[in-house]
Amino acid sequence: MAMEAWFMDDSNEHPRLPHRLNPKELLPLDKLAELGVLYWHLNPKNYENDEELRHIRETRGYNYMDLIDIRPEKLENYEEKLKNFYTEHIHGDEEVRYCLEGSGYFDVRDKEDRWIRIWIKAGDLIILPAGIYHRFTLDTSNYIKLMRLFIGEPVWTAYNRPQEEHPARKDYIKNLNEEVGLQYPLEAH
Ligand SMILES: CSCCC(=O)C(=O)O
Numbered sequence: 079m080a081m082e083a084w085f086m087d088d089s090n091e092h093p094r095l096p097h098r099l100n101p102k103e104l105l106p107l108d109k110l111a112e113l114g115v116l117y118w119h120l121n122p123k124n125y126e127n128d129e130e131l132r133h134i135r136e137t138r139g140y141n142y143m144d145l146i147d148i149r150p151e152k153l154e155n156y157e158e159k160l161k162n163f164y165t166e167h168i169h170g171d172e173e174v175r176y177c178l179e180g181s182g183y184f185d186v187r188d189k190e191d192r193w194i195r196i197w198i199k200a201g202d203l204i205i206l207p208a209g210i211y212h213r214f215t216l217d218t219s220n221y222i223k224l225m226r227l228f229i230g231e232p233v234w235t236a237y238n239r240p241q242e243e244h245p246a247r248k249d250y251i252k253n254l255n256e257e258v259g260l261q262y263p264l265e266a267h
């Protein structure tokens with residue numbers, strides 16, 4: 079099953095509920111690509127031995143890896159961390175997360191500043207670009223195990239919104255506004 083994403087409603091229900099605006103209408107995943115959000119579906123049972131994962135890590139330079147188990151017994155300062163994860167923020171670098179078990183929601187802002195909710199389940203690997211406003215919450219399963227990947231020494235610093243003057247934010251906005259695909263190198267003439 080491909081990863082699902084949808085526009086969020088703005089009800090005051092608990093954040094761990096789905097907040098679907100329109101139950102039948104999912105957001106096409108190429109809309110996420112337009113925002114610079116990338117994803118792969120891999121076999122989560124095979125993460126220690128996965129050629130595809132190895133290839134992604136090698137081509138993108140993710141030499142750092144750790145695992146994070148988000149449940150009260152396993153994560154220090156659980157409540158505080160979850161509160162921070164759900165506070166809208168950016169990072170100076172990509173946020174790369176690979177779901178090995180459980181599930182949860184990454185919410186990202188689109189170009190019109192609407193929340194898009196992305197439902198991450200076992201096997202989903204997602205890359206949020208530096209400078210994108212986002213947040214994270216568990217869903218009603220109340221559990222997720224994630225692999226975190228990073229280029230070099232990891233920096234997890236979150237800069238809470240507003241961050242319009244942050245260099246990563248400015249870069250991100252600049253890339254969004256360049257209609258010619260930022261993913262592809264331009265041909266030299
Ligand atoms: C623990 S993964 C999701 C939370 C987040 O956005 C972050 O760690 O910066």
Ligand SMILES: [Fe+2]
Binds near residue numbers: 167173236
């Ligand atoms: Fe983050």
